[in-house]
Amino acid sequence: METDDIRGGIAFAAAEAALAVRFNIPADALIPLLFSLQYGGDWSYASGSVTAISVVEKTTVYDEESRTGYSLEEIYLFMNPVPLHREGTVHRLEKCGGAPARLLVQRPYRVRLGADRVIRMTVHPLKREIRTEELDTTEMAFSGSAAYGIDHELEHLAGREIAGEELQVFRFG
Numbered sequence: 001m002e003t004d005d006i007r008g009g010i011a012f013a014a015a016e017a018a019l020a021v022r023f024n025i026p027a028d029a030l031i032p033l034l035f036s037l038q039y040g041g042d043w044s045y046a047s048g049s050v051t052a053i054s055v056v057e058k059t060t061v062y063d064e065e066s067r068t069g070y071s072l073e074e075i076y077l078f079m080n081p082v083p084l085h086r087e088g089t090v091h092r093l094e095k096c097g098g099a100p101a102r103l104l105v106q107r108p109y110r111v112r113l114g115a116d117r118v119i120r121m122t123v124h125p126l127k128r129e130i131r132t133e134e135l136d137t138t139e140m141a142f143s144g145s146a147a148y149g150i151d152h153e154l155e156h157l158a159g160r161e162i163a164g165e166e167l168q169v170f171r172f173g
Contacts, residue, residue, distance in 0.1 A: 115139075
């Protein structure tokens, strides 16, 4: 590993650590947000005093004329999340962590989530910029993939693992 790479890694880690100070929250509460940034996907975390969920929403901006675009990511961190409303049912395949295979599960299509605080991290790949801000809201609604992710992470916070049917219930046509 080159010296410049090490310096860059240290600077990035310091910027991540500074977020806890900036938002006056326990550093471990940022774990889901930072995992979503570093590894992708939705994450949850629970300790004695705090629970947190991160959920990622992606928007693709595409220019038909130039045939180029980018995916903007918005990562939301919910501090002490509480499910307020679930609506609809979607059947989908999911895999979690070290589980050996995907399962057929049921998730709500829409979820309204409340939280003590909501922090949004916007990742713009073309600008190579990560903007982080606290939102002036304690409730948000999501549908589709983000709603599925929230419901999945709420299961983890409740101490439950994914429950569903094994892939072997499918038949080849």
